[in-house]
Amino acid sequence: MKATRYGRKAALAVIAAGALALTACGSDNATGTNANTQSAAAMKVTGTLTGIGASSTGAAMDAWKAGFAAANQGATVQYSPDGSGAGRKAIIDGSAQFAGSDAYLKDDELASSKAKCGPEGAINVPVYISPIAVAFNLPDVKELKLDAPTVAKIFRGEVAKWNDPAIAALNPDAKLPDLKVTPVNRSDDSGTTSNFTDYLASAAPEVWTDKAAGVWPASLKGENAKGTSGVVKTVTDTPGAVTYADDSAVSGKLGTAQIKVGSEFVKISADAAAKAVEAGKPVDGRAANDVAIKLDRKTTVSGAYPVVLVSYHVVCTTYDKKETADLVKAFESYVVSDEGQKVAADAAKSAPLSKSLQTKAKAAIDSIKAKA
Amino acid sequence: MTNTPLTTQGAGRTGDKVFSGAALAAGCLILAVLFGVALFLVVQALPALVAPPDKIQGGHGFFAYIGPIVVGTLIAAVIALVIATPIAIGVALFISHFAPRRLASGLGYVVDLLAAIPSVVYGAWGAAFLAKEIAPAYEWMASNLGWLPIFQGPASATGKTILTAGIVLSVMVLPIITSISREIFLQTPKLHEEAALALGATRWEMIRMAVFPFARPGVISAVMLGLGRALGETMAVALVLSSGALTASLIQSGNQTIAAEIALNFPEASGLKVNTLIAAGLVLFVITLGVNMVARWIITKHKEFSGAN
Numbered sequence: 001m002k003a004t005r006y007g008r009k010a011a012l013a014v015i016a017a018g019a020l021a022l023t024a025c026g027s028d029n030a031t032g033t034n035a036n037t038q039s040a041a042a043m044k045v046t047g048t049l050t051g052i053g054a055s056s057t058g059a060a061m062d063a064w065k066a067g068f069a070a071a072n073q074g075a076t077v078q079y080s081p082d083g084s085g086a087g088r089k090a091i092i093d094g095s096a097q098f099a100g101s102d103a104y105l106k107d108d109e110l111a112s113s114k115a116k117c118g119p120e121g122a123i124n125v126p127v128y129i130s131p132i133a134v135a136f137n138l139p140d141v142k143e144l145k146l147d148a149p150t151v152a153k154i155f156r157g158e159v160a161k162w163n164d165p166a167i168a169a170l171n172p173d174a175k176l177p178d179l180k181v182t183p184v185n186r187s188d189d190s191g192t193t194s195n196f197t198d199y200l201a202s203a204a205p206e207v208w209t210d211k212a213a214g215v216w217p218a219s220l221k222g223e224n225a226k227g228t229s230g231v232v233k234t235v236t237d238t239p240g241a242v243t244y245a246d247d248s249a250v251s252g253k254l255g256t257a258q259i260k261v262g263s264e265f266v267k268i269s270a271d272a273a274a275k276a277v278e279a280g281k282p283v284d285g286r287a288a289n290d291v292a293i294k295l296d297r298k299t300t301v302s303g304a305y306p307v308v309l310v311s312y313h314v315v316c317t318t319y320d321k322k323e324t325a326d327l328v329k330a331f332e333s334y335v336v337s338d339e340g341q342k343v344a345a346d347a348a349k350s351a352p353l354s355k356s357l358q359t360k361a362k363a364a365i366d367s368i369k370a371k372a
Numbered sequence: 373m374t375n376t377p378l379t380t381q382g383a384g385r386t387g388d389k390v391f392s393g394a395a396l397a398a399g400c401l402i403l404a405v406l407f408g409v410a411l412f413l414v415v416q417a418l419p420a421l422v423a424p425p426d427k428i429q430g431g432h433g434f435f436a437y438i439g440p441i442v443v444g445t446l447i448a449a450v451i452a453l454v455i456a457t458p459i460a461i462g463v464a465l466f467i468s469h470f471a472p473r474r475l476a477s478g479l480g481y482v483v484d485l486l487a488a489i490p491s492v493v494y495g496a497w498g499a500a501f502l503a504k505e506i507a508p509a510y511e512w513m514a515s516n517l518g519w520l521p522i523f524q525g526p527a528s529a530t531g532k533t534i535l536t537a538g539i540v541l542s543v544m545v546l547p548i549i550t551s552i553s554r555e556i557f558l559q560t561p562k563l564h565e566e567a568a569l570a571l572g573a574t575r576w577e578m579i580r581m582a583v584f585p586f587a588r589p590g591v592i593s594a595v596m597l598g599l600g601r602a603l604g605e606t607m608a609v610a611l612v613l614s615s616g617a618l619t620a621s622l623i624q625s626g627n628q629t630i631a632a633e634i635a636l637n638f639p640e641a642s643g644l645k646v647n648t649l650i651a652a653g654l655v656l657f658v659i660t661l662g663v664n665m666v667a668r669w670i671i672t673k674h675k676e677f678s679g680a681n
Contacts, residue, residue, distance in 0.1 A: 055639060085642025182529040187615050189640035214640055218430060223530045223614040223625045226636060230499070230611065237504045238530045 045330040046074035047323055053087025053100025056191050057128045057311045060344035067343050068334050077331055084191060091122055091314050097328055099314040102191025104283060104292035118318025124292040125361050127335050128311035128344060129351040131273035132196055134257040135250045136242040137235050138162060138177060145170045147260035148203035154242060155183045157221050162240065179240040184231050185216040187224035195309040196244045202297035248349030259307060262300035270351030272305035278354050279304050289367040291360050315368060322370035329368050336361040417651035420644060427644055434648065438655055440618035444627035448609065449602040451538025452545055457595055460549035468557035469579060480554060487547035495611030498540035499532065503612060507531030510623040524621040532614035535622040540608050545598035552597065556590030557583055589671040596667035600660055606631035630656040
C-alpha cells in the first residue's frame with residue numbers, strides 16, 4: 001500500500017513537472033499566436049471534451065490532446081477514432097462535441113445537424129493537411145515523373161510493365177526495368193483512398209471512370225492490404241509494386257512520384273500540399289464561417305501538389321452550455337494555432353495550415369457561441 | 373440433538389435448489405444471449421435487405437454483394453480444413469497411440485500452445501513472412517499447373533492470396549482439431565484395441581478397426597469446431613488476403629471473406645453501409661448455425677456405428 005501511495009505521489013509530481021515544462025514551452029513559442037494563447041489562457045477552461053472521428057489523424061490528435069491538457073489544467077479531450085462517418089453521425093445526433101472527418105459535412109448532413117447544433121448547424125474547420133504520395137518499389141529508380149492519366153492507368157491495371165511507353169515518354173532519362181507493375185490499394189475503407197480516387201476522377205476523368213469513394217472500386221483487379229502500414233509493407237516487400245499512402249508513412253526504401261501539375265512536375269512536400277489546399281475554393285452555399293474547401297485537383301498553380309488529404313474538425317456553431325462552447329473554442333484555437341500545427345507536423349508529419357487558412361479557421365472558431 | 377441431521381438435510385436441499393436454479397439460469401442466459409444477438413442482427417440488417425439495389429455497395433443489391441463473399445469465405449475455410457484435418461488426425465494419433473509417453477505429453481502441450489497465439493500474430497506472420505516466401509511457389513504453380521483453373525496464372529506478385537490465407541487458417545484450426553481428436557482417440561476402450569490386436573491385426577489395422585469407428589463422431593465435431601473458427605476468423609484474413617472480386621484461381625489476388633470484409637469496412641462505415649455489413653454478419657451467423665446443425669446431424673447418424681455401444 002505504502003509503496004503504491006508513494007508511487008502515485010511521485011507520478012503526480014512527474015506529471016505536474018511535465019505539465020509545467022510544457023506550459024513553459026508553450027508560452028515561449030507562442031510569439032506568432034499571442035492572441036490565441038492569451039484568449040485560451042484567459043478563458044481558464046476546464047472539463048472534458050468528447051470527440052469521435054477519423055483514424056487518419058490519430059497521431060496528430062494524440063499530440064493535440066497532450067499539448068492542450070498541458071496548457072489547460074483541468075481540461076481533457078477524449079477522442080475515439082471510430083471513423084469519419086461515425087464522427088459526423090455523432091455530431092449530428094449530439095453524442096460528441098466535435099467530430100474528426102476526412103470529408104466536410106454533406107449538404108443533407110449539414111441540414112440535419114441543425115437539430116443539435118443551433119440554427120446555423122455545424123461548421124467544418126480544416127485542421128490537418130497530409131500529402132498523399134504515389135510510392136513505388138523499383139530497384140535503382142528513386143524518382144519518377146507521372147501525370148494523372150498515367151497514374152490512373154497504373155492503378156487500373158492498364159499498364160503491364162514499368163518500361164511501358166506511357167511511363168517511358170514521361171521519363172526519358174530513367175532506366176525503367178522490364179518488371180511487372182503491381183498496383184496495391186487499401187483494403188479498408190479510408191479517407192486516403194477517397195482523396196486519391198477523387199484526384200484521379202477529377203484530373204483524369206477519361207481514364208478513371210469510377211466515382212471517388214473511400215472503398216477501392218471492386219471491379220478493378222489489383223493487390224491490396226490493410227491500413228497505410230499494410231500497403232507500405234506490401235510494396236516494400238514486392239519489387240514492381242506501387243501504392244498511394246500518406247507521405248509520412250512512406251519509408252526510405254521506396255521511391256515517390258513527382259506529379260504533373262500544369263506543365264511542370266511537382267515533388268511531394270508539405271509546402272506543395274499546403275499550396276494546393278490554398279488553391280481550393282470555398283464550398284458553394286455554405287455560411288461565411290464554414291471553412292469547407294472544395295479542392296481543385298486540376299489546379300495549375302505552380303508548385304502545388306494536388307494529391308492531398310484535408311481533415312476537418314466538425315463543430316457546432318451553438319452549444320447548449322457556455323462551458324462546452326468555451327472548451328471547444330479553446331481546444332480548436334489551440335489545434336489551428338502555430339503551436340498546434342507544429343506538434344501535429346512533428347507527430348504525424350502533416351503539412352501545417354497556411355497563414356491565410358489559419359486566419360479563416362480561427363475566425364470560424366471564434367464564431368462559436370453558447371445558447372443565449 | 374436430533375436437530376443436527378435435520379438442519380444438514382435442510383442445507384443440502386437449499387444447496388440443491390440454488391445449484392439447479394443457477395444451472396437453469398445459465399442455460400436460459402445462453403439462449404437469451406443467442407436470441408438477443410440474432411434479434412440485433414436481423415433488426416439492424418433489415419434496412420440493407422429491403423433497400424433499393426442501387427443503394428447497396430456495388431449497385432446490384434445485397435445478395436449480389438454478399439454472394440461472392442460467402443463463396444470466398446467457404447473457399448478459405450475449405451482450404452484450411454483440407455490442409456489441417458489430415459495433419460491434425462495424424463498428430464493426434466501419434467500422440468495417443470504411437471509416441472512414447474513422455475514425448476506425448478510434451479507434444480500435446482506444444483500443440484495446445486498454438487491455440488494460445490492471438491490471431492493478429494498469425495495474420496502478421498502470414499502477411500509479413502509467409503506471403504513473401506510463398507510467392508515464388510505460386511509462380512511455379514502458375515507455369516506448371518496453370519491448366520488447372522485453381523492454379524491459373526498470372527500468379528500474385530505479393531503472394532497475398534486466398535491460398536495463403538487458407539494456409540494461415542489451417543495452422544490456426546490445427547490445435548482445436550488435434551486436441552479434441554487426441555482426447556477422443558485416448559477414450560477408445562482398451563478391450564476393443566486389445567481384441568483387435570489379439571485377432572492378429574497390425575497396429576494400423578487396429579487403429580482402423582477399433583479406434584476410427586469409435587472416434588468418428590468426435591473427430592467430425594472437432595473438424596466442425598475447426599470449421600467454425602475458420603469461417604469466423606477475421607484479423608488473420610484481413611491482414612493476409614489481398615481481397616477482390618470472386619476468382620477461381622487460388623494463386624491470384626481476389627476473393628474476400630465475410631469476417632474480414634466487416635472488419636475492414638466497419639470503422640469508416642456510416643448509414644446504410646453499416647446495415648449492409650451487419651447483414652453480412654447475419655449471413656455468417658446463419659452459415660455457422662447451418663454448419664453446426666449439419667455436424668450434429670452427422671454425429672447422430674453415425675452414432676450406431678460407434679464402438680461405444
